[in-house]
Amino acid sequence: MAELPVTLRDVARRSGVHPATASRALNPATRMLVSEETAARVLAAAAALGYRPNTVARSLRTRRSHTIGVLIPDLTNPLFPPIVRGLEDRLAADGYVALIGNTDADDDREQMVFELMRARHVDGFVLATATTHNRVLAEAAEAGLLVVLVNRLSEEFSFPSVSVDNDRGIRLAVSYLAGLGHRRIAHVAGPQDTSTGRDRLHGFERALADAGLAASPALITHAAAFAIEEGYRCTRELLGAGNGADGPVCTAIAAGNDMLAIGCYTALEEAGLRCPEDVSVIGFNDMPFIDRLRPLSTIAFPHYQVGTEAAQLLLERLAGDERPVRSLHLAPELVVRGSTAPPRPGG
Amino acid sequence: MAELPVTLRDVARRSGVHPATASRALNPATRMLVSEETAARVLAAAAALGYRPNTVARSLRTRRSHTIGVLIPDLTNPLFPPIVRGLEDRLAADGYVALIGNTDADDDREQMVFELMRARHVDGFVLATATTHNRVLAEAAEAGLLVVLVNRLSEEFSFPSVSVDNDRGIRLAVSYLAGLGHRRIAHVAGPQDTSTGRDRLHGFERALADAGLAASPALITHAAAFAIEEGYRCTRELLGAGNGADGPVCTAIAAGNDMLAIGCYTALEEAGLRCPEDVSVIGFNDMPFIDRLRPLSTIAFPHYQVGTEAAQLLLERLAGDERPVRSLHLAPELVVRGSTAPPRPGG
DNA sequence: TTGTAGGCGTTATCAC
DNA sequence: GTGATAACGCCTACAA
Numbered sequence: 001m002a003e004l005p006v007t008l009r010d011v012a013r014r015s016g017v018h019p020a021t022a023s024r025a026l027n028p029a030t031r032m033l034v035s036e037e038t039a040a041r042v043l044a045a046a047a048a049l050g051y052r053p054n055t056v057a058r059s060l061r062t063r064r065s066h067t068i069g070v071l072i073p074d075l076t077n078p079l080f081p082p083i084v085r086g087l088e089d090r091l092a093a094d095g096y097v098a099l100i101g102n103t104d105a106d107d108d109r110e111q112m113v114f115e116l117m118r119a120r121h122v123d124g125f126v127l128a129t130a131t132t133h134n135r136v137l138a139e140a141a142e143a144g145l146l147v148v149l150v151n152r153l154s155e156e157f158s159f160p161s162v163s164v165d166n167d168r169g170i171r172l173a174v175s176y177l178a179g180l181g182h183r184r185i186a187h188v189a190g191p192q193d194t195s196t197g198r199d200r201l202h203g204f205e206r207a208l209a210d211a212g213l214a215a216s217p218a219l220i221t222h223a224a225a226f227a228i229e230e231g232y233r234c235t236r237e238l239l240g241a242g243n244g245a246d247g248p249v250c251t252a253i254a255a256g257n258d259m260l261a262i263g264c265y266t267a268l269e270e271a272g273l274r275c276p277e278d279v280s281v282i283g284f285n286d287m288p289f290i291d292r293l294r295p296l297s298t299i300a301f302p303h304y305q306v307g308t309e310a311a312q313l314l315l316e317r318l319a320g321d322e323r324p325v326r327s328l329h330l331a332p333e334l335v336v337r338g339s340t341a342p343p344r345p346g347g
Numbered sequence: 348m349a350e351l352p353v354t355l356r357d358v359a360r361r362s363g364v365h366p367a368t369a370s371r372a373l374n375p376a377t378r379m380l381v382s383e384e385t386a387a388r389v390l391a392a393a394a395a396l397g398y399r400p401n402t403v404a405r406s407l408r409t410r411r412s413h414t415i416g417v418l419i420p421d422l423t424n425p426l427f428p429p430i431v432r433g434l435e436d437r438l439a440a441d442g443y444v445a446l447i448g449n450t451d452a453d454d455d456r457e458q459m460v461f462e463l464m465r466a467r468h469v470d471g472f473v474l475a476t477a478t479t480h481n482r483v484l485a486e487a488a489e490a491g492l493l494v495v496l497v498n499r500l501s502e503e504f505s506f507p508s509v510s511v512d513n514d515r516g517i518r519l520a521v522s523y524l525a526g527l528g529h530r531r532i533a534h535v536a537g538p539q540d541t542s543t544g545r546d547r548l549h550g551f552e553r554a555l556a557d558a559g560l561a562a563s564p565a566l567i568t569h570a571a572a573f574a575i576e577e578g579y580r581c582t583r584e585l586l587g588a589g590n591g592a593d594g595p596v597c598t599a600i601a602a603g604n605d606m607l608a609i610g611c612y613t614a615l616e617e618a619g620l621r622c623p624e625d626v627s628v629i630g631f632n633d634m635p636f637i638d639r640l641r642p643l644s645t646i647a648f649p650h651y652q653v654g655t656e657a658a659q660l661l662l663e664r665l666a667g668d669e670r671p672v673r674s675l676h677l678a679p680e681l682v683v684r685g686s687t688a689p690p691r692p693g694g
Numbered sequence: 695t696t697g698t699a700g701g702c703g704t705t706a707t708c709a710c
Numbered sequence: 711g712t713g714a715t716a717a718c719g720c721c722t723a724c725a726a
Binding site: 005007008009019020023024027030053054056057058059060061062 | 718719720721722
Binding site for chain 2: 052053054055056057059060065067074075076078080081082084085088089092095097098099100101102112113115116117118119120121262288289292293294
């Protein structure tokens, strides 16, 4: 029952040539070195025997595994599946496969998964987990590994990257809210050890200034993670701080991402505040299913394309592209749904 | 900058032993064959040099890649990420990694991804894509590959599997609806070329009979895929058929899964019917985020555990377990949310 | 155009 | 307990 594996020798034997010749005939890149009829004979023999090249042996010899390591925080965060699909689809088109590892934003776990992949001699990495001082990034840089950053930038190392223009995105959000008439706009900032969290916070502050609005520490809270519970906690903090004389401290919240925005809802409800009547909420990412969840206004970007572009960048370098490192910034777009409205007249 | 790779020979040289001895010392399983002090010396040398074994070479020699191929329909279906995480977490604990492939329920694509993985000599497969007459399943069986089915069963081949007890699940749904007083209960059946779709349909029919309710072809529609649009289409069909004298043809719908249930909502809304006042809806799977989407009553099962159990089954066989093939059926549970209510008095 | 030979890094099987 | 040797399946100078 268990099939005996067909090797190159078997194909060679059956077609009456040396294994080396068979190898050349089978490899499209070297097929030209072989006479047409020999090539045809070898190909026929291979097909007849059901030959399937042993990638492991090939990898050992060529030092190419045609495998890419992908590190993401957590696959169950709906933001990542479309990105991963983009990656895999583009990679598969070139015969590459992806090894996915979840890090749960835990350094030790990240290190462990990274090692697991290095041991498998992946040809490159896609990292969606980069934090400011990241051991994996440092090791990858030192070892000269091929890396493409996704959704993250590194100031320390110069890696190619694909991300959304966070500054522009958060500006879209803030100027939209300001245009509605909001003057007390709060921000639930993402983790400041990620470029994403930092860029959006700084963008927020600049956008406020540009809109002629005052920045106040009371209007900014810091989430420890891009997680629903943190959005909830931060919004409570926000509301608790200044929920004084004339209503809540803010009339609008720009959340660091959609997960945080979901947390905002719960806290607002708990405080007896309605959205958008009392407080407007805008998210970031337009993650899948968020539109069916609540009518959340948010900043959208093409998730799937982030994946395909990252794969593209990687494949180009794998193909020997030596051009200077490129960083792609995909354009975000404002998506208005039902979570935003002008502030109450009395506000 | 690019580090020169440290090999076993380097470690052997530095510790003054033969590579074979170094190999024995480094491998916990064969370490006992070596004197303690030699082992210590080798280990120290390895650490000092930053030796990292070449898994590719090891795989070629041992014919074990410590890699598992995972085929799923589509990672962006929220049902799968937690399952995949369960798989990866359990596999990683034993030093295995997973290759994920999306098939989009397309046979050619499935075949292609399957080949990509076979070529990489994965040690086993987890298949969540099995359909009734499945080429991949047949090839895997013929080649004697290690396979564990997830969320699917095969009548044709005897593979170990992990799935939810669909029959019991749909019975829970139907008896709950019947208990609420519903007598005209419809079913949006999933694709009948999947065991999941079939088992739930048959379970539905039996459950109806057990509840003393009449089965009618008009109350059953067939979705071509577990997709929102198909749920929408089928529900329209349902409503269009018998939306005659006294209201809609049914007062409750048991959907084949949550995605189909989401589609039901849209069709009901369009028809001016409210849920649950006019028509109750119950789903299946309790997929992530569904609880935040709409208050959908549904049948829950432990997604993550499906993954860990599947990995466990695979690892056991990889470890040489020869016990007869096991099929795990995880117990489903009824989750009541706001999409179900007694039928209208006038119904 | 084809054959020869050697080696990628590791481990299994001998022998000592 | 350790060393020597060969082989896993493939590719690629080099030679013919």
